[in-house]
Amino acid sequence: MIQRTPFADTFTYVLMALGFVLLIGPFIVILAGASQTLQQVNSVPFRFVPQDHLLENAAAAWSRASLGTAMMNSLIMASLVTVGKVALSACTAFAIVFFRTPLKHFFFWMVFITLMLPLEVRVVPTYAVAADLFQPFRLLIAALTGIEVSVEWNLLNSYAGLTLPLIATATGTFLYRQFFMTLPDELAEAARMDGSGPARFFFDMLLPLSRTNMLALTTIMFVYGWNQYLWPLLMITDPAYKTTMMSLVALLPSENGTPDWNVTLAGSLIIMAPPLIVVAVLQRWFIRGLVATEK
Amino acid sequence: MADIDIRAVHKSYGKTKTLHGVDLSFASGEFVVILGPSGCGKSTLLRMIAGLEEITAGEIAINGRIVNTLEPRERGCAMVFQNYALYPHMTVAGNIGYALKVAGVPKAERDRRIEETAKIVGLSDYLTRRPAALSGGQRQRVAMARAIIREPKVFLFDEPLSNLDAKLRVTMRAEIRKLHQRLSATSVFVTHDQVEAMTLADKLVVMNKGHVEQVGQPLDIYHRPASVFVASFIGSPAMNLFETRVETGAATVRFGGAQVPIDGALAAQLRGKDIIVGIRPEQCVVVQPGNGVSAKVDFVEELGSGRVVHAEIDGQPFAAVIGEEMRVRPGDRISLELPPSQLHVFDRDSGRRIEFEAVPRAPQNAAEAPVLAIVE
Numbered sequence A: 001m002i003q004r005t006p007f008a009d010t011f012t013y014v015l016m017a018l019g020f021v022l023l024i025g026p027f028i029v030i031l032a033g034a035s036q037t038l039q040q041v042n043s044v045p046f047r048f049v050p051q052d053h054l055l056e057n058a059a060a061a062w063s064r065a066s067l068g069t070a071m072m073n074s075l076i077m078a079s080l081v082t083v084g085k086v087a088l089s090a091c092t093a094f095a096i097v098f099f100r101t102p103l104k105h106f107f108f109w110m111v112f113i114t115l116m117l118p119l120e121v122r123v124v125p126t127y128a129v130a131a132d133l134f135q136p137f138r139l140l141i142a143a144l145t146g147i148e149v150s151v152e153w154n155l156l157n158s159y160a161g162l163t164l165p166l167i168a169t170a171t172g173t174f175l176y177r178q179f180f181m182t183l184p185d186e187l188a189e190a191a192r193m194d195g196s197g198p199a200r201f202f203f204d205m206l207l208p209l210s211r212t213n214m215l216a217l218t219t220i221m222f223v224y225g226w227n228q229y230l231w232p233l234l235m236i237t238d239p240a241y242k243t244t245m246m247s248l249v250a251l252l253p254s255e256n257g258t259p260d261w262n263v264t265l266a267g268s269l270i271i272m273a274p275p276l277i278v279v280a281v282l283q284r285w286f287i288r289g290l291v292a293t294e295k
Numbered sequence B: 001m002a003d004i005d006i007r008a009v010h011k012s013y014g015k016t017k018t019l020h021g022v023d024l025s026f027a028s029g030e031f032v033v034i035l036g037p038s039g040c041g042k043s044t045l046l047r048m049i050a051g052l053e054e055i056t057a058g059e060i061a062i063n064g065r066i067v068n069t070l071e072p073r074e075r076g077c078a079m080v081f082q083n084y085a086l087y088p089h090m091t092v093a094g095n096i097g098y099a100l101k102v103a104g105v106p107k108a109e110r111d112r113r114i115e116e117t118a119k120i121v122g123l124s125d126y127l128t129r130r131p132a133a134l135s136g137g138q139r140q141r142v143a144m145a146r147a148i149i150r151e152p153k154v155f156l157f158d159e160p161l162s163n164l165d166a167k168l169r170v171t172m173r174a175e176i177r178k179l180h181q182r183l184s185a186t187s188v189f190v191t192h193d194q195v196e197a198m199t200l201a202d203k204l205v206v207m208n209k210g211h212v213e214q215v216g217q218p219l220d221i222y223h224r225p226a227s228v229f230v231a232s233f234i235g236s237p238a239m240n241l242f243e244t245r246v247e248t249g250a251a252t253v254r255f256g257g258a259q260v261p262i263d264g265a266l267a268a269q270l271r272g273k274d275i276i277v278g279i280r281p282e283q284c285v286v287v288q289p290g291n292g293v294s295a296k297v298d299f300v301e302e303l304g305s306g307r308v309v310h311a312e313i314d315g316q317p318f319a320a321v322i323g324e325e326m327r328v329r330p331g332d333r334i335s336l337e338l339p340p341s342q343l344h345v346f347d348r349d350s351g352r353r354i355e356f357e358a359v360p361r362a363p364q365n366a367a368e369a370p371v372l373a374i375v376e
C-alpha cells in the first residue's frame, strides 16, 4: 500500500474479515456438522461447534458411498492428469521457445486458441471420438477408397479415457513459456558449447530450473483433476471406475430415509481432503512459482 | 592449437545484412582481438566460429577443416560469454565439470580434472558454492574454468570483462593473457574497449559496420591507421582530424587560418585533392605565439602525468597533450605546431589512408616516442 490512513486501514480490515468469513463459513459448517450426531445436526438452530463423532460419521460415509474405490480412482485420475499435464506442457513450451521452426507461431497460436475451448465446450465431439477412436479415420478411408473398415476401439470405462482428453493444456504451456523466456539465450548456448544436445539441455537445465513452476502447476492441476465431474460422468458407467465426485450423490440421505446430514458432511470432508493436503504441502512453491521466478 | 580461416563470410538476419564479406586468417596459438564499436558484428562473427550462428555465405575452416555445418561440440571451441551464462542450479564444480559429464568422462577422473582446473583459476575453495553466492570476478573465473577444462583448440571470448569493475578488469586481463601463454590455444577475444585490445592482442582486427577495417599488430595499427575510422577509434584521447586540400604549388595545407607544412613528396602527389589530415594529441607541440596554428582553450583535463587541452580551432574541437609544467586556463590562446612527420593523411572520398614512404616513422629519441595513453 502506498497510503496509510486509519480509515483506509479499517476499511481493508473489514473487507478482509468479510472475505474470510465468506470463504471459511461453509467449511466450518461442514466441519461442525460432520462431527455431530444425527440429533445434533438436525437441531434448530444449527450449532457451529464441532463435536467428537467425526470418525464414526466418516466410517459410515466411507461404506455408504464405497469411497474406497472412488478415492483410489480419483487419486489415479488426478495424478495421471497432473503428471500428464505437467510433462506435456513442459515439452510443448520447450518446443515453442527453444526451436526455430517455420511453423512455430502457427503451433503457438493453435495452443493459444484451445484456451477458448475448454472440455465443457467440446464435450460432445470429444466424447464421440473417445467412444469410437477410429471414427475419423474410418470416414476418411471410406471417402478415399470406399472400403469399410470395422475396427472398434474406445476409451469408455478406462483410465486412459478418463485422463487423456484432459491432459492437453494451454495454461501449463503458458506458464512454462513465460518462465523459459526469462532464461538468457546464453544459457542454452553455453550448454550447446559444452556438448549438450536438446534432450540433455531439457533434462539437465530446464527441468531443474523450472522446479517451482512445476510444483505450482502440479498444485493447480491436481485440484483440477480431482474436481472433474462432467467428463467422468460421461466416460464411466462401470462402478469400478467411479470417481469421488460421482459418489457425492450417493452420500445424500435418501428422500424418505433418515436425514443423516452428518454422514453426508463427513463424506464430503473426506473427499475434500486430498486437494487440501496437496495445496497445504505445496503452497509455498505454488506462490513462488506463480509470483516470481527463482533467482 | 588450431588455425582459423575465415573466407568471404557474410551474415544476414532476414533482409538486414550484418557482415559483408569478412576475410581473416588466424595462426595457431595466436591471441586475436576483434575490436569495434557496439553493433558492428563482432559477436556475430565470433558466434559463427563457435557454431552458434549459421553462416549465410562463405566458409570458416578450423585446422583446415571446413566447419560450416558442424555442431558447436564438434568444432573444438570453448566460449566465455559476456554475462558468464553459468548454470544457476549447479555448484561451481558442477558448472566446471558439465562438459565432461556430457562427454561421459567417469566421475573419478572428472573430479580430478575439476580440482586441477579450479586450482588454475583460484577457485579451489569455492567448488561447492552456487553461482549466486559468488562475486562478479569469481563468476568470471568459473566461466573461464568451464572453458579451460575441455582443453579446447580454440578459446572464444565475447566481451568477458565488460561486467567487471575497472580494477578487476585489469587483473583479469593479465590473467587471461597468462592463461593464454600457458595453454597456447588459439584465442579470439571480442571487445569494444581499445585498451583491452591493445594490451592483449598479438593480432588486432578492427571492425566497423560489418567490414574489417584493418588487421595487424596493435602498435602498427596505432601508428598507421588504415582508415579515418581506425584513426579516430584507436588512441585516447582520439586523433584530431580535419578536412582540407593541398593547394597547387604549395607544400602546405590550410588549417585554422594557418598554413600547415606537409611532406613535399606527398604534396606533389596530392595536389588539388580533398584530404583528411590527422594528428594524435600527443604529437602536437606547443610553440611561441605567432607560430603554428592558434587555438582557443575550452577546458583542461588533468591526467596526473600530463594534461589534455581541449581547444577549438576554426570552430572544431581539437585536443593536445601538454606537459605538466605548462599552465593553461580556459579561454587562453595557445599556438600548436603539427610536425609533418606525425601527420596521417586520408583520402576524403574513400576514407582510406594515403601512404607516403618518405616519412620516417621511427621516433628519433625516447622523449618523442609515442606512448599509448592508457586511460581506464
Ligand SMILES: Nc1ncnc2c1ncn2[C@@H]1O[C@H](COP(=O)(O)OP(=O)(O)O)[C@@H](O)[C@H]1O
Residues within 6 Å of the ligand: B013, B018, B036, B037, B038, B039, B040, B041, B042, B043, B044, B045
Ligand atoms: N538474432 C538477431 N536477429 C537480428 N539481428 C541481429 C541478431 N543478432 C544480431 N543482430 C544485429 O546484428 C548486428 C551486429 O550484432 P553483434 O554481432 O551482436 O554486434 P557487436 O559487435 O556489438 O557484438 C547488430 O546490428 C544487431 O542488431
Ligand SMILES: [Mg+2]
Residues within 6 Å of the ligand: B039, B042, B043, B044, B159
Ligand atoms: Mg556483442
